Amino acid sequence: MFSGWNWVAYGLYLLLNICPLEASGGLVQSCGHIIPESPVLALGSNFTALCILNESCLDFGNIYASQIIWKIKNRVVPKEQYREINRTVSSVTFNDTSSLATPLTCNILADGQIEQNIYGITVTVGLPPEKPKNLSCIVHQVSKLTHPMTCTWNPGRHTFLDTQFRLRYRWPRENFPDCVPKDVNNSCTIPDVQFFVNLEIWVEAANALGKAESDPLVLDPIDIVQPLPPHNVTVNSGILPTVLKLSWENSISSAVMKLKFNIRYRITGDTNWMEIPSEDTASPRTSFSVQGLQPFTEYVFSIRCMKEDGVGYWSDWSEEKTGITTEDKPSKGPPIWRIIDASHSPASWTVHLMWKAVKPPEANGVILQYELTVRDKSSLSSPLKKFNVTSTNLTLQLPNGTYEVTVIARNKVGASPPSVLLIPASNSKAPVKNLRTLPKYDKLWVGWTAPNSYVLKYVIEWCMVSSRSDCIIEWQIAQGDVQGIDLKGIKPFKCYLITVYPLYADGQGSGQSVKAYLKQDRPSKGPTVQTKKVGKAEAVLTWSHLPVDERNGFIRNYTILYKTIDGNETVVTVDPSKTEYTLSSLTSDTLYTVRMMASTDNGSRSGPDFTFTTQKFGKGEIEAIVVPVCLAFLLIVLLAVLFCFNKRDLIKKHIWPIVPDPSKSNIAQWSPQVPAKHNFSSKDQMYPEGSFTDVSVVEIEADDKKSFSEQDLKPFDLLKKEKSTSEGHSSGIGGSSCMSSPRQSVSDSDDGETAQNTSSTVQYSTVVLNGYRDQTPVQVFSRSESTQPLLDSEERSEDHAGGDDSPAQRQQYFRQNGGQDETNRDRPCFDRTKQITHANEGDLVGFVQLQISGQSSQPLGLGMEKNTQEAALSNVFQASTEGQTVRPETVEENPLSIDEMPKSYLPQTVRQGGYMPQ
Structure with a gap:
């Protein structure tokens, strides 16, 4: 359905026969166009467009209206919206322009099914302007003579179109030029206005879709004035410490406008303003005294003004000015x-x-x-x-x-x-009850329950607990009707000790304390664990509490985590008051890794790892092994000792045989009694009237069962070893002075052992002392250390061919040999032999020879001459034969021959004070 405007456009086109225009992307010469051209449409309205083909293109291109295709921004419009008016005109209708976009194009499908653009238009969709609302105007005082007026209004909805606003004003009989907004579409300023004349003001809005006007505003500009704020403000202290006087100047003449004022003030550093009551400043003035201020306090003041009747606008606040009140005595004592x-x-x-x-x-x-x-x-x-x-x-x-x-x-x-x-002397009054804390943002609230008695005040102490510094106490006093306060300046993650004391008229109550944190966090580090004692299947762990500065909160528990190298981790929770814990059911001789974790309300943190190894043996196991072994060893030793004690004779026989004591031998009973005098020195003369008179060699078989008769004989300590002074040969006891071969000793063995059995013989030398004043001398035997055997030539004497001498013969033999002088020294050694005395029962076998050699040994410490030694020996033997009767001994009937006698050693030459060493 064509609208009237569309029919008009179509008619004009037919009358004027508009030449076709070249379309972009179309044929070389445009074959049509679209009407209306670039329309402005109301949003949500109906719209119909016509695409008209040129007659010249119909025959040339065989193009008809039925072949037209409509598109919106390259999107095909549904064919239900098409309408073919005739063979050259096609229309498209949109019931709602809200979905209409630009551009709108007319296209045709030519030969070969090729789509060709014929024409396109731009479609603008918008809204007509609304009636402006809320028109208001204000006159800003710029100076005493200039008063521009600024009006603002509400432009209404967005039209999506170019909309023009104009501020129009007039007097009842005179119009003024319109005020066109420059930057915005809702405000406009009139340079100057006149007071005391009514002015009509309104706003007009217009766009392509229509016009609109606001309701008119009729007013006197004096009623919409915003005056300038007072200037040159000063503050002076008054007579009283609670009064400050303000003075200022007004920017508008009182003849033009009478003003009222508004005064505000605050303490320096405070953000809250206080205002003087409006009725106190509702009349024109240029000064005002502010009362009720605090003494010796700095205040900040600011003033504004407006028309006295309250019609119009308040001025801006003046610049701020400060003033200080005078001092007064303190109003309150210090807490x-x-x-x-x-x-x-x-x-x-x-x-x-x-x-x-x-x-x-x-x-x-x-x-x-x-x-x-x-x-x-x-x-x-x-x-x-x-x-x-x-x-x-x-x-x-x-x-x-x-x-x-x-x-x-x-x-x-x-x-x-x-x-x-x-x-008071003591805090005997009732304390507070139910002391508690609660964090509130950056404050810590402390609350308590009041005692039953009346409390004048409460004292709240708090200090930050630290291991690095002392607890510096801060305190605050609260009134008796308060049961909780907020503590300011509390730091997070720090522990605070808070104590509350109630104060009474006649005393005070004891303090109640609590520890608190404003905020908690996990500990700064974990505890370090160590072992106090390690056993086979258990280990005692110990640790120290974390310093309060590193806790960052209340330690709720400790957690011990331990494991072997290839085992699962075991977790144990420990009370926070503990510093020691025993791990049980461990494996012996095993390496364990343990670490400890401390936990607060906001997290946990672990300490360093610690390793330990359990013992291989438990307590008492080593003792159980060692003690039985030691006892068994002691038992074996004891049994061995008992065995040795029972077999001591056998052991003694094989290890250390019994050696006869020569001092107890019966040979000591035979000794000449001839005293001999020697020229010994005074210090060597232990026995001044006695001397050594005889030397003998005694041979005893090791297996001889016969013993000598015991006789108490005291050995002489003066018998020492001496060095031999013989030429080229060291002569020991029984040594030969003439370097003769060793002699065979005579043995009294019943078995008649040969001379070769000398390994079991023991040699002795006989020491005979001269009796004091014809007393029986004591005979002392000394063991001979000589191992030199006697020569065979020395064993056989020329004077004694057999062994059957009588006692008289033996006495004669000793007398002859004992009385030899110096001339006898040159005799051969085999001529100076002793008579062999053989004991009847085998108790004593001796062979004595006095050998006076030209090369005799030097006596120990005496230095005697050889002649002196020979003379002394002669005297000894002479005294022995004269002063003492020699007891005859029984001689065996069949004595051993010389050849059958066992070999013996040479006799030792014994002198006073010792014997010659070998």
């Missing part, structure tokens, strides 16, 4: 508290008095000093103690008792009311 240290002596106190500086609103000036008075209430006769200090603390040494402390703050105007603190 006071104490800390008592009674650790030094129970009979005296160290009282730390501390008070807070009076706040500026209460100090009313500069505090010059604090005056303290301490009164002992326990003793009324005690004098008052007064102190003037400028600091906020004082330490006193006081005896234990009840005291009343009064403190006064003083400035140059006067003194404050006194603050009184009662210090």
Whole structure:
């Protein structure tokens, strides 16, 4: 259905026969066009467009209206919206332009099914303007003579079209030029207006779809003036410490407009403003006195003004000005508290008095000093103690008792009311109950339940607990009707000790304490674990509590985690109060890795790993093995000792045979009694009247069962070994002075052993002492150390061919040999032989020979000459034969021949004081 406007366009086209235009992307010469051309459409309205083909293209291109295709922004419009009017005209209808987009094109399907664009148009969709609303105007005072007026309005909805606004105004009989907005479409400023004349003002809006006007506004510009704020504001202190006087100048003449004012003020540093009541400043003025201020306080002031009748607008606030009130005496005494240290002596106190500086609103000036008075209430006769200090603390040494402390703050105007603190001897009153804490953002709330008794005040102490520094106490006083306060300045992750004391009229209650954190975090580090004791199947772990600075919260528990190298990890939870734990059911001789974790409400942290190895043996196992082994060894040793003790004779026979004691031999009974005198030195003369008189060699078989008769003989200590001084040969006991071959000894063995059995013989030398004054001398035997055998030539004497001599013959033999002089030294050794005495029972076999050699050994320590030695020996034998009767011995009937006698050793030459060593 064509609209009237579309038919008009179509008719004009037919009449004027518009030449076809070249279409972009179409044929070389345009074959048609679209009407209307670039229409502006109302959003949501109906719209119909016509595509008209040129007659010249019908025959040339064989193109008809039925072949036309409509598109919106390259999107094909459904054919239900097409209509073929005739063979050259096709229309398309849109019921709602909300879906219509640009461009709208007319296309045709030519030969070969090739789509070709015929024509296209731009479609603009929008809304007509609405009626502007809320028109308001204000006259801004720029100077005393210039008053521009600015009007604003609400332009209404967005039209999606280019809409023009105009501010129009006029007097009742005169119009003024329209005011066109420059940057925005809802405000416009008229350069200057006249007061006291009504002015009609309205706004007009227009676009391609229509026009609209606002309701007119009729007003006198004087009623919409916003004056300039007062200027040149000054603040002066008044006579009273609570009054400040403000003065200023107005920017508009009172003849033009009478003003009222609004005054606001605040304390410097505070953000909250206070205002003077509006009725106090509702009349024109240029000054005002502000009362009710705090003494010695700095204030900030600001002023604004408007038309007196309240019609119009408030001016902006003036620039801020400050002023300080004068001083006044303090209105309140300083809060006071104490800390008592009674650790030094129970009979005296160290009282730390501390008070807070009076706040500026209460100090009313500069505090010059604090005056303290301490009164002992326990003793009324005690004098008052007064102190003037400028600091906020004082330490006193006081005896234990009840005291009343009064403190006064003083400035140059006067003194404050006194603050009184009662210090009782003991905190015997009721404490607070149910002390608790609760974090609130950056504050820590502390609450409690009041005691049943009436409380004047509460004192809240708190300090940050630290292992690095002392707990510095901060405190605050709350009124008795308060049961909770907020503590400010609390740091997160720090532990605080909080104590609350109730103060009564006649004393105070004991403090109740609690530890709290504003915020908690996991510990800064974990605990370090060590082993205190390690066993076979258990280990005692020990650790130290974390320092309070590293906890960052309340330690709720410790967790022990331990495992072997290839085993699963075992977890054990331990109470936070513990510092020691025993791990049980461990494997012996195994390496374990253990670490410990500390946990707070907000997390956990582990300490370093620690390794230990369990023992291979448990307690007592080593003792159980070692003790039986030791006992068995001791038992074996004991049995061996008992066995040896029982077989001692057999062992003694094979290991150390019995050696006869020569001092107990019967040969000691045979000794000449001829005293001999020698020229010994005084220190060597142990026996001045006795001398060695005889030397013999005794041979005893090892297996001989016969023993000598025992006789107590005392050995002489003077018998020492001497070195031989013989030429070219060391002559031992029984040594030959003439270097002869060894002689065979005579043995009394019943078995008649040969001379070769000399390995079991023991040699002895016989020492005979001369009796003192014809007393029987003591015979001493000394063992011979000579191992030199006698020569065969020496064993056979020329004078004694057989062994059957009588005692008389033997005595004669000894007499002859004993009386030899020096000339006998040159005789052959085999001529000087002794007579062999053979014992009847085999008890004694001896062969004695006195050998006086030209090369005799030098006696020990005496240095005697050889002649002296020979003479001494002669005297000895002579004294022995003359002074003592020799007891005859029984001689065997068939004595051994010389050849059958066993070999013996040479006799030792014994001198006083010792014998010759070999």
